[in-house]
Amino acid sequence: MxxxxxxxxxxxxxxxxxxxxxxxxxxxxxxxxxxxxxxxxxxxxxxxxxxxxxxxxxxxxxxxxxxxxxxxxxxxxxxxxxxxxxxxxxxxxxxxxxxxxxxxxxxxxxxxxxxxxxxxxxxxxxxxxxxxxxxxxxxxxxxxxxxxxxxxxxxxxxxxxxxxxxxxxxxxxxxxxxxxxxxxxxVGDSETGETQKYDGPYAFVEALLDQGDNAVIPAPRGASESEFNxxxxxxxxxxxxxxxxxxxxxxxxxxxADPDPPTTTELIKRFGEAAGKKRTIVVPYPKGIVEGLLTSLKPDSDLLKSGGLEYQTWDASFDCSNTIADLEGSDVEIPDFDDYADALVEFVEDNPDIGDDAMV
The missing domain is CATH 3.40.50.720 (NAD(P)-binding Rossmann-like Domain)
Incomplete structure (x- = not known):
């Protein structure tokens, strides 16, 4: 068969x-x-x-x-x-x-x-x-x-x-x-927010949910110009x-990929809005200094090993010409982040015990 x-x-x-x-x-x-x-x-x-x-x-x-x-x-x-x-x-x-x-x-x-x-x-x-x-x-x-x-x-x-x-x-x-x-x-489903693990951008969501009406989130300098796809x-x-x-x-x-993604700063602030924050303040810090401190004080830290700081100031953008052309006429559309951010945050609020372990 x-x-x-x-x-x-x-x-x-x-x-x-x-x-x-x-x-x-x-x-x-x-x-x-x-x-x-x-x-x-x-x-x-x-x-x-x-x-x-x-x-x-x-x-x-x-x-x-x-x-x-x-x-x-x-x-x-x-x-x-x-x-x-x-x-x-x-x-x-x-x-x-x-x-x-x-x-x-x-x-x-x-x-x-x-x-x-x-x-x-x-x-x-x-x-x-x-x-x-x-x-x-x-x-x-x-x-x-x-x-x-x-x-x-x-x-x-x-x-x-x-x-x-x-x-x-x-x-x-x-x-x-x-x-x-x-x-x-x-990330999770655009309608339900459902996901199996919290990693990557979910760190911002969890940090926002841990704070009061006015939230402060640190991000590397350049986050306001760098795409988070x-x-x-x-x-x-x-x-x-x-x-x-x-x-x-x-x-x-x-x-x-998203042909028109938010910047890292826009993503954080949209998550803040979805989390019901009155204000979300993104505080820039010098990435090089933080990397230098971690290298000298904690060289095996997950943040260094993962390159996590790089994803918040990613210098690459992604052309989606083949995807856009060949999905034309189908029922499949690339969604706008703004349309599903609320679903992602709501799922985290309702399911706080999901971890960040991935299945091979």
């Missing part, structure tokens, strides 16, 4: 994408999700919910494996699944801005290499690879969908691994029909769901 093979289930994006794939493919096609043993219980529960909600009983198969293994941990099932696979969606990655080199290399780089080998041995309609706009690293200026190796430096090892992984993918596009998606910073989960999944289903997307790279 033909199957769509997907990594990254039951993760933040993977779970929602499986819903789109079940709806798009007919009953004669299954969705095979490569899962880690650690997440078996969560995956089983998510599968039951999706199959019930989408009248898709028996159409989602779960196979345990590990992308860091050469055979994806599939053993005797490897060749059978290669023969049955008509599409591959590779979403699994270690998302941790403070990651150590070796686990990051094994999952993000070698894991991608192993998925590419699997895809190369299958008769695929398409490989769909989820990259990230962080492949731009510390590039200054407009980073287009056609760019990748521009001599840029990187702020942390996560950026490096995602860049190296996409290089591997692009090196094999003559061999494997491929579409690449580079989401910006993915984020997109809600439902847009990312809807865009991948639509673009992956059209012939025109083969061979293209898509920036799933």
């Amino acid at each position: 033909p199957t769509v093979f997907l990594t990254g289930f039951p993760g933040f994006l993977g779970s929602a994408l499986v819903e789109r794939l079940v709806d798009r493919h007919d009953n004669g096609t299954t969705i095979t999700c490569l899962i880690q043993e650690t997440y078996r219980s969560e995956a089983e529960s998510t599968r039951v919910d999706i199959e019930a909600d989408h009248d898709a009983d028996g159409r989602i198969d779960l196979v345990e494996g590990d992308i860091t293994d050469g055979d994806l941990g599939l053993g005797d099932d490897y060749e059978r699944l290669q023969d049955e696979a008509i599409e591959v969606y590779h979403l699994a990655a270690m998302y941790d801005l403070t990651m150590d080199r070796e686990p990051g290399r094994l999952v993000n780089i070698e894991g991608t290499r192993h998925v590419l080998d699997f895809a190369a041995g299958a008769d695929l309609d398409r490989l769909h690879y989820v990259s990230s706009v962080v492949v731009s690293g510390l590039y200054e200026g407009t980073f287009t969908e056609g760019m990748l190796q521009e001599g840029q430096l990187f702020g942390n090892y996560y950026e490096t691994t995602k860049h190296m992984a996409e290089v591997l993918v692009q090196q094999r596009t003559d061999e494997i029909p491929t579409t690449i998606y580079r989401p910006a910073v993915a 984020l997109v809600p989960r439902d847009f990312v999944v809807d865009a991948i769901g639509y673009l992956s289903g059209i012939d025109a997307s083969e061979g293209k790279v898509y920036h799933l």
Whole structure:
């Protein structure tokens, strides 16, 4: 039976994408999700919910494996699944801005290499690879969908691994029909605010909610001129769901980003408004001095390892020409941050116990 093979289930994006794939493919096609043993219980529960909600009983198969293994941990099932696979969606990655080199290399780089080998041995309609706009690293200026190796430096090892992984993918596009998606910073659902973890811009939300009517948030100098590019989960999944289903997307790279994002200062103040603050004051501080102090006093701090200060004064902006052109005429639109900021903040208020741990 033909199957769509997907990594990254039951993760933040993977779970929602499986819903789109079940709806798009007919009953004669299954969705095979490569899962880690650690997440078996969560995956089983998510599968039951999706199959019930989408009248898709028996159409989602779960196979345990590990992308860091050469055979994806599939053993005797490897060749059978290669023969049955008509599409591959590779979403699994270690998302941790403070990651150590070796686990990051094994999952993000070698894991991608192993998925590419699997895809190369299958008769695929398409490989769909989820990259990230962080492949731009510390590039200054407009980073287009056609760019990748521009001599840029990187702020942390996560950026490096995602860049190296996409290089591997692009090196094999003559061999494997491929579409690449580079989401910006993915946050919660634009309608409900729902998310699995609080990281990145959520630090601003939590800091605002901890204060009274007049809130003070520090940000590096330059935050009022630097873009903070984020997109809600439902847009990312809807865009991948639509673009992956059209012939025109083969061979293209898509920036799933906001073409008109707020500055970091605008983002903080909009979050303050959503949190009901009478005033939100953004106090600039010299980034270089703070980095110097941390380097001398706490060189292994998460803020330094993550490059977190760089994201608040990001020098790159992201051209979305392919995305805008190929979504035209669809029901998928890039939402305005102002329209979903309230939903993000309300979800944090109602769900204060969610942490910042990410699923591989």
